[in-house]
Amino acid sequence: MRILLSVCSRNPESVLFRDLPSWAWNCKKDGLHLAKKKSGKLPVPFQEIETRHEFRVYRKRDLVLVQGKGSSVWDLQGREFLDCVTGMGAAILGHGHPVVMKALKQAETLITCSNLFYNDQRALFMASLANAAPGDLKRVFLCNSGAESVEAALKFARFSTGKTEFICARRGYHGRTMGALSATFRPDYREDFMPLVPGFRFAELNHFESFREQVTNETAAVLLEVVQGEGGVHPVRKEFLQDIARLCREKGLLLILDEVQTGMGRTGRLFGCSNYDVIPDMICLAKSMAGGIPMGAVIVSDRIEHPLGKHGSTFGGNPLACKVANEVLKYILISGFLDSVRKKSFYLMRHLTSRPLSRAVEIRGLGLLTGIQVKGEAAPLVQELEDQGVLALTAGPDVIRLLPPLTISMKDLERLIGALCKILA
Template sequence: MIDTQIDYLTQEALRTSGVYGKRDQVIIRGKGAYLWDDRGRRYIDLTAGIGVANLGHAHPRLVAAITQQASTLITCPELFYNDRRAELLGSLAGVLPEGLERVFLCNSGTEAVEAALKFARLSTGRTDVVAAMRGFHGRTFGALSATHKNAYREPFLPLVPGFTHVPFNNFERLAAALTQNTAAVILEVVQGEGGVRPGSREYFQAVRQICEQRNILLILDEVQTGFGRTGRWFAFEHMGIVPDILALGKGIAGGVPMGATVLGPRVRELPVGVHGSTFGGNPLAAAAAIASIEIYKSERLVEQAAEQGAWFLDRLSRIESPHIREVRGLGLMVGVELRSRVFPVVEALTELGVLALIAGPTVLRLLPPLVIDRSDLAAAADLLEQALTVLDGEENTDG
């Protein structure tokens, strides 16, 4: 078995693009909140494919829907109408607030953001965008221009002009950055990659209000926070606001690639031919998304995320470790900020059978499938306590 693993690793390492820093596990199978590697080792999955597998892995109803659709019709561009696509648009409307109805379907989060930015320009006739420091919106040129992290941006300069970054959750700084030429403000409700940082209700309400006063569109990027992750269908519900444009991805179709840009009434009608995607709205992904939305509802996964998330956050907050600076999050989107580098803890956790993510150099990011059992969350928390001891003797910084 070990030889097989080395073979996969070597083959992939030889021929991959090189842009990913990969861990050594060869993951070949999943079920619910568990993943298995090619040695037959089982892991509790707190990554969910980076916040994608909200329904867990290999959910039988999702598998059945995909299988059924694959044998019926996989592809059908938006040259034509399609039964599954029509049904999906209805399902989405059923879980979104009234008014958020027109949808551009695409294939990833970055494409959903890209479309949001283009539609904001078209609708307002202005060019500029205000985004947040520590914000992450994707890797294509428009989305990357909204993304803050210098390491992602710098190799690709010059980016799209007109983007300004202001401190997140600071209304005065955001208001001061708005100009006559601002088309949109783009924000995550809980910054994910930037360290699992929820914004406040007051902040989002003030931003909502000023965007209306100045005829600016508010784009919320809920690629990571959407579809139950934070204990509501969409994280903006915690804030008591509704965006003008909503970017969705990740959990929308249970793991089948899909993105969506949802437009509210303040966005003008879009001219035919102005944007498009060959794969966008394909019946296979649409069938997966319809089934996923049904599963979110019938298994009460949004409520589950709220309940399990509150329990998990409380459990993690009780860990007494000199290495933890703060535990924060919303629903099943949890960050554990450490006083030193997080990667040794991720490695120790992997050894102990738990897969976790990072968000910056010192934050452990935990995004379990929303179907995870309480007993697995409890086991993961116990193992995290154990893994943290790998830092004993490391110098803690308080910066």
């Protein structure tokens, strides 16, 4: 069964379905629209097919995205959008970046290599990441996603301390696997999956006393995001994070920073924690590490130990992801690149905060992670943005979240500002 598709985003007529497989014919019998064109070429009902076959866990938006280049994506009808979703922050250099495209050629050499063996690309990437990491964070565990990196950090913390409790922040988000979910605050994400992993306590972000009160003899670690992304784009305050780091040192607790969303330059520094002059015991990374190819990591300090053979990952540290991640990292660290991210971030903030936006309550963020708290629901405004040709996310019920590529041009930034001003006026 072979499907031959020719996708040219700007010309919907060129989306062809030349070799219709049997399951698609079934769709036709069931009345799903496979309208036959005069040419005998049939448009593919991707949306219907996906709806029919997906085990649904996401509320989807009414768009079929088929192509991306730079800061833009195109849908099946050839409509272009400025992409401030970027696969939830994964495409940090935008779509089809030459550095990523070139590194993907590694697939011709070696895609996979078990962690039972050494590998050139893995060694090079680990060395680059450790070199770029602050303090004594010099060893790396590689995995494939954010939740996996958090799971690993929780296990490493339990083993290293011999303790079982964690203090996390209200509104915090760390993923949906059982450990990561136990550290995630949102009751509606948790309630159907009880009992979760025991030992997770929650305190108020940016309220030091609230955290201090939760420390017990069983506390292994404090786990925090540098900017709460999903929870509404709330940056931690510098004094708070420094106080937490001091508390951890004094009480012998570990500090784990979940930088799955804030790492790899998103905040204008390679690691978000560098904005705060804080060095944690572990940094969790994922999303954008390999420019959109699945990858996760935990970078650990000297204080972290774990027994041999009791944690692992089949795909973690595969040569393809490592090669791409190494090239993405090198690109982010090119002199001036992170300066340009900070400049764009200031420009966006300055323009948004200096205009009368009657539907906006507060504009928050760090680097190119921006949240706009609005009056009422954010979802209809995200739809209005889409109608203006800009894709954005929500973060909770009343926040619009923007995760543009760090490579966004000033022209596209102007376009984003224009669209935001229009819908928020």
